[in-house]
Amino acid sequence: MDAEAAAPLLAGTSHAGTSWDLRGTFAASLAGLTTLLLVLLALFGQYAADLTDANVDRYYAWLSDVYVMVFLGFGFLMTFLRRYSYSAVSLNFVCSCLVILEALLAIGWVQQGWGTVSVDLPLLIDAAFCAGAAMISFGAVLGKASPAQLLWLLALEVPLYALNAQVVTGRWGALDVGGSITIHAFGAVYGLAASVWLSPKGAGSGHPKNGASYASDMTAMLGTLFLFIYWPSFNGALATAPGTDAQPRAFCVMNTVLALLGACLAGFAASAATGQLDMVHVQNATLAGGVAIGSAANLVMPPACALAVGIAAGALSTCGYLWLSPALERTCGVTDTCGVANLHGMPGVLGGLASALFAHLFYPANAALVAHGAKGQPGVQLAGLGCTLAAAAVGGACAGWAVSRASPAGQSLAAEDMFEDAHFWHEVEKEE
């Protein structure tokens, strides 16, 4: 089918915007943002003076692993929708690129001060973390936001992410090496708050296209396994403790592996105990251990402790899919396509709480990392969690409002057009 032949297929769509409005706005937004970022990078970006091959030896493999998680992991995890797989993997791709480029500047500025941004591998990893948070937010609005809405929603998230992360971990000294607080809880709450504005009646779990096929569940499983395998790299990529005896990367890796093992076992057990095994649980709850150990991953703790955190997170996440998501939709009308509240939101909060507890319990062993001491650190952890949740909720709600209500008319999808590739893609026929 060529482009002309596809046109009548789209003519009958019920949303106010035509296909041109939808894709024209997307193309113009993307071209404009890209040009702006190119100009800003030309004006303010330069490679760091310490950009050496030693830098590559220390950071490059970890950067690759984080990229696998962002592009393949999140990208394929979101292909579970049977009629929206093209969009899921492709929008994940282009939006991650945009966010990484924007975050190089935004994070550079908040960390290094206004002016020239010194670009190196750790900054690229930080930018990829920001893309992780943005892709979590994407999960909440998957299939409901138009491509242009999504682009702006995530572009607006970047400066807020950078600012919040810098305040919570940079200024206040909260522990959050793997981002339970500043990446997972932040990204989930931002996306859920935005989703309030992008959840028209009929866009929930009952929507006929809001579901998986056998094939799409298999591609999603690929995303899950990439995330599972490389999660230790995510939690350990930037772990450092210069001038101390601490071995933070070693503990990040071991604690994360154990937490993930626990979450997988508990996720499967909880899924089988409460009904037929469900691919939604297998794809998501099994990863909740990586989220929940994130804030405390670099701490010395008994291995059973990391395993227990993972078990708790896996069980909690499965229960979230069974009871929290339906309740959120029924009572608040908030739909959460990927269940990010269950995979990132609740386990992220659990991770923040666990870090407060562990910083206290295992203090002397972790003195090099716990800046505020056994008594002060738990409060800092809770303050960081509170600040993050508030910033994400307010920021996500404002951004969601902006892209849904304040944008040009006809740019929102009607409920019946959601979860469907055919509006945006060449040669995709609509499901009859």
Place this chain on the structure above:
Amino acid sequence: MDAEAAAPLLAGTSHAGTSWDLRGTFAASLAGLTTLLLVLLALFGQYAADLTDANVDRYYAWLSDVYVMVFLGFGFLMTFLRRYSYSAVSLNFVCSCLVILEALLAIGWVQQGWGTVSVDLPLLIDAAFCAGAAMISFGAVLGKASPAQLLWLLALEVPLYALNAQVVTGRWGALDVGGSITIHAFGAVYGLAASVWLSPKGAGSGHPKNGASYASDMTAMLGTLFLFIYWPSFNGALATAPGTDAQPRAFCVMNTVLALLGACLAGFAASAATGQLDMVHVQNATLAGGVAIGSAANLVMPPACALAVGIAAGALSTCGYLWLSPALERTCGVTDTCGVANLHGMPGVLGGLASALFAHLFYPANAALVAHGAKGQPGVQLAGLGCTLAAAAVGGACAGWAVSRASPAGQSLAAEDMFEDAHFWHEVEKEE
């Protein structure tokens, strides 16, 4: 389809157990084993004192590669069954996690003595090797064992694996850096012996669901390529020769790459020479070189020697699929869903024999690794191979008997219910 609607679909299934029996036993078994392992890890596990970032720099990338092989490689390779792909990748996932956790303790105890187990990255890699052996066993009973039967079958395999590997390589000093003997031959024979008890009439190659679709052959191919790419890491991950001039990892990598190249070329040539090209051969025989070079991978040898081992293994494995598997099924009634006899069993034995030969032939150059000398080592290799085959055969037969005959009634699948996801999974409709 929601859970209620799915119930009648399952009502008419002919196996004695109801869906609840099947999944209830699985859920209870998994929850019980997980709890037990958590308690044991809390009592006996602690992180190693040498768990440093240098440890991470040496081992972590290799651990990741082995994880890719276990979770993505074996997991997707087994998705070739068109009606059993959910179960293949998911049971591979959860059982690998269970085995890794159990193996941390089991291998820790046999290596370090009873009492506290010191957990570090090399132990995690060893545990992942054990999961490799277990997933090979899974391949023999794929689609025939119920999830709970599989869980117990593999849980019982772990201590036997740990003991055998410790005796053969630790005590006796057999060469087996890549596990031709203690991983591949062991896992294959254990699974085949268990499969004797799980091969009812009608569960063989003629079963209408025991086959691939175009899509499932493609996902399986993904598994093959991951295994092909990262196999050098498997064979080299734990190669060491402290206090010597030997460079074992370098030779592991080079020999394994060459053996894999040979197996791929020979596997394709043999497949095309004997009939239409067959995805079964492409998915499996191409990897036989990695298996066969495993025991001798760290030895200095001419590169053509490694290539020749691979060529022999690839051709042998293809012939196995063409003639051994049908003969095994016809004469012994043993069905081997994935053909692990051809990919792991015969090439593993070939690898054991090759290591005996090479330890003799290339002795002086490998004196640092060959503990028993040019004359003594071949006997040790053969003894290790014999011990492994015997242990796996007896152990697998006992475990297979236990999970199939001694377990609660109604837990086995009838032949007509095999190779089918619909019994265990939410929202999977049965093939009409």
Place this chain on the structure above:
Amino acid sequence: MDAEAAAPLLAGTSHAGTSWDLRGTFAASLAGLTTLLLVLLALFGQYAADLTDANVDRYYAWLSDVYVMVFLGFGFLMTFLRRYSYSAVSLNFVCSCLVILEALLAIGWVQQGWGTVSVDLPLLIDAAFCAGAAMISFGAVLGKASPAQLLWLLALEVPLYALNAQVVTGRWGALDVGGSITIHAFGAVYGLAASVWLSPKGAGSGHPKNGASYASDMTAMLGTLFLFIYWPSFNGALATAPGTDAQPRAFCVMNTVLALLGACLAGFAASAATGQLDMVHVQNATLAGGVAIGSAANLVMPPACALAVGIAAGALSTCGYLWLSPALERTCGVTDTCGVANLHGMPGVLGGLASALFAHLFYPANAALVAHGAKGQPGVQLAGLGCTLAAAAVGGACAGWAVSRASPAGQSLAAEDMFEDAHFWHEVEKEE
């Protein structure tokens, strides 16, 4: 369906050769070439004396990444044809293995002189680069060359590749660390020139099987993302500047990441601006930045410069798919199944031109790498590009002629049998 049952299915095929001719020639060619290479490796190959574990630490991870690109990246990218996915991924697999083995010897000889070839990890990486070039050529003739034709076409490419690369970069000292010139432009032009002989009437874009399905576009996307993620490893794997202050790998990584970000953003924007989003653009144009920055990737330059190269390449590549490919087919009758002219050809040339410009512009900072100085190097770059294009065009045309016209009768596919797995594969039913 067993082998006998499949026979009648093939009886009605219209190509002159029978199935036996096609697969017999393939099997004999492959077995013969493999045997020849085994003998040559036995006579001339030996492991390098410096094959140490330090060698592994420096090169092995980069080798793995390049292997992922070759086997999974190119392999899955070419599965986009809905009826030719088995052949795409499998022929990519076996041909890459053959090329790597052959290139070990061919590149070894041109680099080290005739006689003994010293095999080590950098040589394996060089051989994998050659496989990259060969898989690019494969893309131009995908679905049109029979397996045996393809085998010979690529086997003939290896010595020419080795010679050209050695002349252009080794002798003349052209900059080409990531192979814009000697890998991408070379491989594309070789394939296109050969395609002239393999493009019968009816084998173009209008062929009913020359297209994707929803599922095959998803597997292709997997290839794209692997290529995107690991491309910095491709461009940096062999970067060295011994005895200087240059940090070539660090710049290779950073410049390549930025160029890829630019190409993805520009590719999506150009696709959306000119019509409905198209998976062909998303799968290919997004990668053009990695191609175009290749020759200059190791140079110190402002980050915005690398980003701009990527943006230009992404936009250029999308335009190529929209206008160049149809024009090539209409005016010259050359069909280019994967559009390698757009992903590798034009961006490769762009990369050669960019390297000439950057070697001049950023000279003093790159004095350690730019052997011929700010004035001389641009000419060398252009000469290298010219030599490469000429060699590839002449070599590809001769090889294409040889495999299509000079080979035994009945070995070519008729147009109506192209883009179809059923001729070669067991158990694939032809599309009705």
